[in-house]
Amino acid sequence: MSKHWEIIISGSGGQGVITAGIILAAAALKDGKNVIQTQSYGPEARGGASRCEVLISEENLAYPKVQQCNMLVALTQEALNKYSSLIAPGGMLITDKSIDTSALSNDIIVLKAPVYSTVANIGNLMVANILVLGVLNSVIDAVTGDSLAAAVSSRVPPSTIELNMKALTEGNRVGKELKREVEIA
Amino acid sequence: MAKQLVQGNEACVEAAIAAGVSFFAGYPITPSTEIAEKMAEKLPAKGKVFIQMEDEIASMAAIIGASLTGAKSMTATSGPGFSLMQENIGYAAMTEVPVVVVNVQRGGPSTGTPTLPSQGDMMQARWGTHGDHPVIALAPSSVQETYDLTFEAFNLSEKYMVPVVLLMDEIVGHMREGIELYKPEKIIDRRKPVQSPEEYLPYQTDDSLIPALAPFGQGYRYHVTGLIHDETGFPSNSPKVIEGLVERINKKIDKHADEIITYNSFDVDDADVVLLAYGSPVRSARQVQQAARQEGLKVGLVQMITVWPFPHKVLSQLYRQTEATFIVPELSLGQLADELSKSVPREKILRVNRNDGSLITPAQLDAVVREAVR
Amino acid sequence: MNYKNYLRWNKLPHIWCPGCGHGIVLGAFLRAVAQRELNKDDVAVVSGIGCSSRAAGYVDFNTLHTAHGRAIPFATGIKLSRPDMKVIVLTGDGDATAIGGNHFIHAARRNLDLTVIVFNNNIYGMTSGQFSPMTPHINFATTAPHGNFDYPFDLVELAKGAGATYVARGAAAYPRQLEKAIGQGLDHEGFSVIEAMSQCPTYYGRKNKMGTAEQMLKWQKENATVSSNPGEKIPLGVFVQVERPEYTKLTGQFIDSVSGGK
Numbered sequence: 001m002s003k004h005w006e007i008i009i010s011g012s013g014g015q016g017v018i019t020a021g022i023i024l025a026a027a028a029l030k031d032g033k034n035v036i037q038t039q040s041y042g043p044e045a046r047g048g049a050s051r052c053e054v055l056i057s058e059e060n061l062a063y064p065k066v067q068q069c070n071m072l073v074a075l076t077q078e079a080l081n082k083y084s085s086l087i088a089p090g091g092m093l094i095t096d097k098s099i100d101t102s103a104l105s106n107d108i109i110v111l112k113a114p115v116y117s118t119v120a121n122i123g124n125l126m127v128a129n130i131l132v133l134g135v136l137n138s139v140i141d142a143v144t145g146d147s148l149a150a151a152v153s154s155r156v157p158p159s160t161i162e163l164n165m166k167a168l169t170e171g172n173r174v175g176k177e178l179k180r181e182v183e184i185a
Numbered sequence: 186m187a188k189q190l191v192q193g194n195e196a197c198v199e200a201a202i203a204a205g206v207s208f209f210a211g212y213p214i215t216p217s218t219e220i221a222e223k224m225a226e227k228l229p230a231k232g233k234v235f236i237q238m239e240d241e242i243a244s245m246a247a248i249i250g251a252s253l254t255g256a257k258s259m260t261a262t263s264g265p266g267f268s269l270m271q272e273n274i275g276y277a278a279m280t281e282v283p284v285v286v287v288n289v290q291r292g293g294p295s296t297g298t299p300t301l302p303s304q305g306d307m308m309q310a311r312w313g314t315h316g317d318h319p320v321i322a323l324a325p326s327s328v329q330e331t332y333d334l335t336f337e338a339f340n341l342s343e344k345y346m347v348p349v350v351l352l353m354d355e356i357v358g359h360m361r362e363g364i365e366l367y368k369p370e371k372i373i374d375r376r377k378p379v380q381s382p383e384e385y386l387p388y389q390t391d392d393s394l395i396p397a398l399a400p401f402g403q404g405y406r407y408h409v410t411g412l413i414h415d416e417t418g419f420p421s422n423s424p425k426v427i428e429g430l431v432e433r434i435n436k437k438i439d440k441h442a443d444e445i446i447t448y449n450s451f452d453v454d455d456a457d458v459v460l461l462a463y464g465s466p467v468r469s470a471r472q473v474q475q476a477a478r479q480e481g482l483k484v485g486l487v488q489m490i491t492v493w494p495f496p497h498k499v500l501s502q503l504y505r506q507t508e509a510t511f512i513v514p515e516l517s518l519g520q521l522a523d524e525l526s527k528s529v530p531r532e533k534i535l536r537v538n539r540n541d542g543s544l545i546t547p548a549q550l551d552a553v554v555r556e557a558v559r
Numbered sequence: 560m561n562y563k564n565y566l567r568w569n570k571l572p573h574i575w576c577p578g579c580g581h582g583i584v585l586g587a588f589l590r591a592v593a594q595r596e597l598n599k600d601d602v603a604v605v606s607g608i609g610c611s612s613r614a615a616g617y618v619d620f621n622t623l624h625t626a627h628g629r630a631i632p633f634a635t636g637i638k639l640s641r642p643d644m645k646v647i648v649l650t651g652d653g654d655a656t657a658i659g660g661n662h663f664i665h666a667a668r669r670n671l672d673l674t675v676i677v678f679n680n681n682i683y684g685m686t687s688g689q690f691s692p693m694t695p696h697i698n699f700a701t702t703a704p705h706g707n708f709d710y711p712f713d714l715v716e717l718a719k720g721a722g723a724t725y726v727a728r729g730a731a732a733y734p735r736q737l738e739k740a741i742g743q744g745l746d747h748e749g750f751s752v753i754e755a756m757s758q759c760p761t762y763y764g765r766k767n768k769m770g771t772a773e774q775m776l777k778w779q780k781e782n783a784t785v786s787s788n789p790g791e792k793i794p795l796g797v798f799v800q801v802e803r804p805e806y807t808k809l810t811g812q813f814i815d816s817v818s819g820g821k
Contacts, residue, residue, distance in 0.1 A: 022190070022361060025190055025361055026190045029188055029189075029190050029363040034363070035190070035362065035363060036360060036361070036362050037190070037360060037361040037362075038356065038359065038360045038361075039359060040300070040301075041300060042300065043299070043300070062468050062469070062471040062472035062475070062547075063468050063469050063472045063544075063546070063547050064356060064360050064362075064465070064468050064544075065356075065544055065546075067546065067547065067548070207640070208636065208639070208640055210635075210636065229810075229813055229814045229817050229818065230817045230818050231818060232814050232818040233814075234639045234640065234810065234814075236635070236639060236810075238632060238635075238665075239632075239661055239662060239665040240661065242629065242632070242662075243629070243631075243632035243635070243661075243662050243665070244632075246625065246626070246629045246632035246633045246635075246636065246662075247632045247633070247635045247636035247639070248636060249633060249636060250605070250623070250632070250633040250634060250635060250636025250637040250638075250640070251636035251637065251639065251640040252636070253623065253636075253637060254636075254637055254640040254641045254644075255640075256640045258636070258640075272626055272629075273626060273629065276625065276626050401603055401621040401623075401637060401641065401644070402600060402601060402603070402621060402641050402643075402644050403600070404600050406599055406600060406619060406620060406621050406622075407621070407622075408615070408616055408622045408623075408624065409622070409623045409624065410616070410623075410624035411624065411625065411626055412624065419570060419616060420616070420624075
C-alpha cells in the first residue's frame with residue numbers, strides 16, 4: 001500500500017467529518033507519521049457540504065492541502081457530487097450503498113459500504129463518521145488499529161466512548177469484508 | 186518530546202500561556218475565535234484574566250490598560266476586528282505599551298470571506314493606524330512556528346516596548362499538525378526603572394532608545410497620554426519634542442532591526458531564482474523549491490519570519506549577490522511584491538497572486554518557476 | 560488631608576477657559592478624595608478626549624489620558640488586572656455618551672467597580688462648540704446652526720437602564736452636593752456614575768445666549784434642584800444605590816474556585 005495518503009473525508013455539516021479527520025490524524029501522529037489536517041466549510045454549522053483533509057506520509061510534508069487525492073470518503077450524495085472530481089486517477093472512493101456513483105469515471109476504485117444500515121443497527125446515526133473511519137482504515141491500513149482506537153476514545157465525548165468504539169469495530173468488520181471483495185474481484 | 190496534534194490557534198494559546206500571558210481581552214471573530222475560546226477555558230484556571238469585550242476597540246484598550254499594570258496582555262482577531270483595533274494600536278505605539286495582537290487573516294475587504302485564508306492585511310499591519318509609528322509583525326507558516334513565534338511576539342513587545350502583531354492566516358490558524366509544546370528557554374520581561382520614584386522620568390531613555398515604564402500602582406506615579414509628550418510623559422507642542430518623540434519611537438525599532446529580523450533561507454547562494462514568501466504560501470514554495478533543486482534547477486527560497494520591519498537589507502544584498510529573479514507567491518494582489526520592489530528592481534520580480542480563497546498550489550507556482558529558469 | 564495635596568501644581572494653570580465649570584467639578588472630586596484620604600499610589604485616573612479629560616493630567620495619581628471615548632475600556636483593563644486599585648474615570652458628555660456610549664453601557668452592565676464622573680457641559684468644548692448627545696433639543700451649536708434636531712440622552716436614565724448600581728447627578732452650582740454625590744460614588748462597590756452639570760460660557764453659553772458664567776450658574780441654581788419633588792426642574796441627588804455582586808469580585812471568586820486559590 002502507498003505510504004503517502006491524501007485523504008478527503010466529506011459529508012454534511014454536523015455529521016462529524018472534521019472530528020473523524022482529526023482522529024485519523026491523531027492516530028497517524030501516534031504512529032510516528034508526518035501528518036497535516038485541514039478543513040473547509042461554509043457558514044453552516046449544520047447541513048451544507050463539509051470537508052476535512054488529512055495528509056499522512058513517511059516523508060516531510062510541506063504543502064498542507066490535498067494535491068492528488070487517493071482516498072475520498074463521501075457520506076452524502078451532495079458531498080460526492082461536489083468533491084468526486086478531486087479524486088486522482090487510480091484513487092479510491094468509499095461511500096454508502098445508497099449513493100449513486102454511476103457518474104464516476106472507470107479509473108476510480110469505488111467501494112460502497114453499508115454505512116447507514118450498520119449505524120442504524122447500532123442504534124445511532126451520529127456515529128456514521130467513526131464507523132466510516134473503521135471502514136477506511138481497514139481498507140488502506142494508513143494507521144495502526146491500536147492508535148486509531150486510542151484516538152477515538154480520547155477525542156469523543158466520554159459518555160459516547162462505548163457507542164463510538166462499537167461503531168469503530170463494526171466499521172473495521174465492514175471494511176475487511178469490502179477489502180476481501182475487492183481483492184477477489 | 187512526544188509531538189501532539191494541535192491546531193494553529195490552540196498552539197498560539199498554549200505558547201501565550203507558557204510565555205506568561207496574564208490578561209486576554211477579545212471579541213469573537215472567525216477564523217480567530219478558537220483563541221478566545223481556549224483562553225476563556227484556560228486562563229481562569231491559571232489565576233489569570235479573560236474578558237470578552239463589547240468590540241475590538243474596547244479589547245485593544247483593555248489590554249493596554251492591563252499591560253500598564255505590568256500584565257503580559259494580548260488579544261486576537263481577524264480583518265474586520267483588526268480594522269477596529271487600529272486606533273488603539275496607534276495608542277500603544279505612541280505610549281510604548283507592550284501588547285501582542287494576533288490577526289488570523291481572512292479575505293477582505295469588509296466582511297469578505299470569513300472562513301478562507303488571505304494575506305491582505307500585510308500593509309494594514311504596518312500602516313493601519315495613522316501617523317509615523319513603529320510596529321513589529323511576525324508570520325508563522327506552520328503550527329510549530331505559531332507556537333515559537335507567539336513566544337517571540339511577547340519577548341519582542343516586552344523588550345522593545347512596542348505592539349507586536351502575529352500575522353497568521355486562516356490556513357495556519359485552523360490546520361492541525363504534530364508539534365512540540367516545549368517550555369520556552371528565554372522569557373523576556375520589560376525593564377524596570379532604575380531611578381527612585383522622585384527621580385523617575387517615564388520616557389527618558391538610554392542609548393537603547395527604549396523606555397522603562399513602571400507598572401501602575403507601584404509608587405511611580407506618572408502620566409501617560411496619546412498626545413505628543415516629553416520625557417515626563419506630559420503633553421508638549423514644542424517642535425523639538427514633537428520631532429524628538431516621533432523620531433525616537435521609530436528609531437527604537439530601526440536601530441535594532443538586525444536583531445529583530447529573522448528569516449529562513451534555503452539554497453539561495455547560487456540561485457538564479459529566489460522564491461520569497463511568508464505565512465502559508467511558504468508551504469507551497471518549499472515544496473516547489475525542493476523539487477526544483479532535486480532536478481538541478483538553481484532555485485532558492487527566503488521565508489520571511491519577520492514581516493515588519495521588512496528585511497530590505499537582507500533582500501537587497503541577496504539580489505546584488507545573485508542578480509536572481511524573485512518570485513513572490515502571496516494571497517493578495519501584491520502587497521509583498523510591492524514592498525520588495527523597494528530593494529529589488531521591479532522587472533526582476535515575478536508575482537504569483539491568488540485572492541480566490543484558495544492557497545497557491547505547488548503546481549501553479551511550479552509553472553512560474555519553470556518559466557523563470559528557462 | 561487637604562485636597563490641594565492631590566494636585567500636580569507644576570502642571571497648572573489648566574487649559575480651561577475663564578468661567579468654565581470643570582474646575583468646580585474637579586475641586587468637588589478632589590475634596591471627596593481628600594476626605595477619604597485615598598493613597599495616591601493606589602488610585603488610577605483614566606480619561607478620554609475633551610476638555611474634561613485634561614483633568615487627568617492635573618491630578619497626582621497614576622494617570623492615563625486615552626483615546627476619544629475609550630477611557631472606560633482602558634480602565635477596565637487596569638481594574639481587572641489590579642482589582643485592589645481604585646480606578647476613576649473622568650470623562651465628558653460627548654466622550655462618554657457619543658463615541659464612548661457603547662463602552663459606557665457595557666461597563667455598567669458588568670457592574671465593574673469604576674467611578675465614572677461625567678463632566679456635562681452639553682457641548683464639545685475642546686473642538687469649539689459642536690453639539691453632543693447631551694445638547695438639549697433645539698439648542699444651538701456650531702454643527703446645529705438651525706437648532707439641534709436630535710433628542711438628548713438623560714444620562715441618569717441611560718446609566719440606570721444599563722445596570723449601573725450607583726447613579727447620581729450633581730451640578731457645579733451646588734458644589735457641596737456634588738462633592739457628596741462623588742464621595743458616595745467612590746465608596747460604592749460597583750459601577751458608579753455621577754453626572755456633573757458644568758457650564759461652558761465660551762461655547763454652549765454663547766451659542767445659546769446664556770450669558771456669563773455667573774448667569775449660567777444662576778440658571779443651574781434655578782433650573783436644577785436637590786428637592787425630592789423637582790417638578791419641571793432637573794433633579795439632583797442619588798437615584799440608584801443598590802448592591803449587586805461586583806465584577807472583579809465575581810471573577811476573582813471564580814478564578815479562586817478553578818485555580819484552587821493559586
